Amino acid sequence: MTAAGPGQGLAMTVGRLLVLVAGLVLGAVSAAGQAEFGHRPPVIGVADLLAGWSFLVAGTIAWQKRPANRIGPLLVAVGFTWFVGSYGLLGGETVSHLASSFQGFYEPLLAWVVLAYPAGRLDSRVARLVVGAWLVDQFAWSVARLVLERPLSWYGCTTCPETVDAFIANARTLDEIGPVSLAATVVLGVAVIALLVRRFGAAGRAERRRLVPALLGGVAVAASVATTGAIRIGFAPDLFEDRRIVAATYVLDMLVAVAVLVGLLQERLAREAVAELVVGLQGVPRGGDPRRTQAALARALRDPDLVLLLADGSGGYIDADGRPVPEPVPGSPGRVITRLGGEGDEPPVGLLLHDPGLLDDPGLVSAIAASLRLEADNQRLAAEVERQLAEVRASRTRIVAAGDAERRRVERDLHDGAQQRLISLSMELGRLRMAADRAGDAALVGELTTLGTDLEATIGELRELARGILPALLTDAGLGPAVESLAIRAPIPVRARTDLDERLPRDIESTAYFVVAEALANIARHASAQAATVEIGLAASRLRVVVTDDGLGGAELGRGSGLQGLVDRVGALNGTVAIHSPPGRGTRLIAEIPVPA
């Protein structure tokens, strides 16, 4: 990412310092020259120097703190060009001529700063066009001055009459070019202001506060264009003689330099943008809308061209619209790729294609990456837990279903095997008894009768055993009759009402049945109740079983009451069991089991 090697960083820092020192020295020397040869009061010269220095210092600091942002070097360039005009006072005629030809470049450079602030990029084509055109205009004018405004000494002899014509011709041509160039400069200056105003108009309140340095810069540019223009067309050739105006423009320039620097250093994620980002990150990369995330990231990082690519899980990437895209290769101009997540050998959860300017703040992109990764981890863990939970639920359900199937099988085996055999035996016994009766053997009849009674009792016990395992009536006739049968057999009066139109899935019926059976058994054992009611009904795709008694109350789930088994069983079907049992005021047990549509 952004972290350059420490040696490299140091070298860059040293380089910037050298540039700064060079600029400061040049500025100082030119100011000294100005003081020596100039006609301006010293205080103006000092202000001029301070204004230039302020651009140099501010630019160097900005460059150092936000190395990838062009505003820093641009400010430094403004500082250097600032002094160009003054360099003309430094030396001989040639230097003076070069300097006076190429003065004024700080204007288009400052316009560049103003339009590129704060990202350091010229976002729109119009802005690029305006800055480019201005530079061209400035360069053309400078070259024209260099060529046409040759000092007399260049002609070999300042007093030679034969060169006068050429000199005059030059001056005339220059006079014709001048207004054209100036008009272009004014138009471009107005365009800069217009762009700035449009941007300001479209900005929200927070954004407007951010744009204050740019606005100041715009005013400075306008003031500069106006003053130099006024001088150039000779409208007010003595404008720079007015100390107040000169001092005011220099102070304004200093303000611009400071404001741009401070604004640039204060460029941080706005609070709202961060909040939006956090919201936008929820549910990404799984489930959420990646387009929303991309938009949130673009807003938070102030990079409208930002692209978010998400790993599709099989080594490829999809864009925010879900279209598969080829993996981007590093090196496309003006874009850098940041991997999101995927420490070590793990593949990244996504890629961020963004402006290199964002790397100014190394913490920013890594924070974004970390939060995306966190969200991805969070979702992966949640999905994992969800999957395990579903597995456990399914296995619980399977265990209950397997248990029921086993009960059914045992009950069937009892019915088809032992019970039928015992019944045939008892029937044979009956035949023997009749035979003995016919034979008049009263003693044998008596013994066979006793035996028959025992056998009947055995059959009865076996039947009750089978019934406890799983009543055939439940399988045959369903929940209503089976619960009614429980009610009839209960040792206390039980009123049962089952309101079901149709049969339910087996495991739900058996679970509801065992809820009622266990609840009634519990009431018989512990509640000292006079009566109980059972209500079973279906509402909103849930089977609701309510067993109420008027006994002692104070019952609790899972305290060896046998009710814990119910909770487990109902839970296996994703149902719930609740119990309301205030001491002395009866007990109400409510089981709810979802019924699949």
Added chain:
Amino acid sequence: MTDPAGGPAHEGGPAGRDNPVLRVAIAEDALLLREGLVRVLREAGFEVVGAAGDAAGLLATVARTRPDVVVVDIRMPPTHTDEGLRAAAAIRARDASIGILVLSQFVEVEYAYRLIEGEARGLGYLLKDRLSRIDELTDAIRRVAGGGTAIDPSLVAQLLRRRRQRDPLDSLTEREREVLGLMAEGRSNAAIAARLVVVEKTVDTHIANIFSKLGLEPQPEDHRRVLAVLSYLRAS
């Protein structure tokens, strides 16, 4: 026929008296039990016209032989649930004169009620436990053959045992409870009188008292009376 086990005197209907050899069809899926039933019923003087292992076989037998009575197990292949009840309903729908005795392994009021709730005449519900008391089996067959109703005493006992809040049965005397139980089993007044060793007029008085105490409409016909009493007892 005498009653060596001290059970009720048999009370076969007119068909029983006029035509003592009753033709019986059997359906029972357990082979041992089926064979046992055939043998027992033949020895008891019935003509067993067919013995099937499932409901389909029974319906075929009934269509072919038109028996007086069908003895059918509730739980038979293929689903082992209530095939017997459904076969009974199918037979009755075709020929209401055929008496049907359903054998059940379970003491479930639901089954008995489902059997008789439309029309109790000529229908019976007997627990298989009862098969050791051959006389009770033959008695039940004769009763349903004669258009009577036969409900297993243990089922009635279960209903009488049932706990109720503010139970109107509490207002009955011991003897009246006995009479009520016998009514629920489907016994006629004469049979009740014989069982309790009282004259029929006494039974009439008991029955009138019971109906009045329970707030029931008097039902002159035995099979209607069974239904009314069972419904009453079944309700909580």
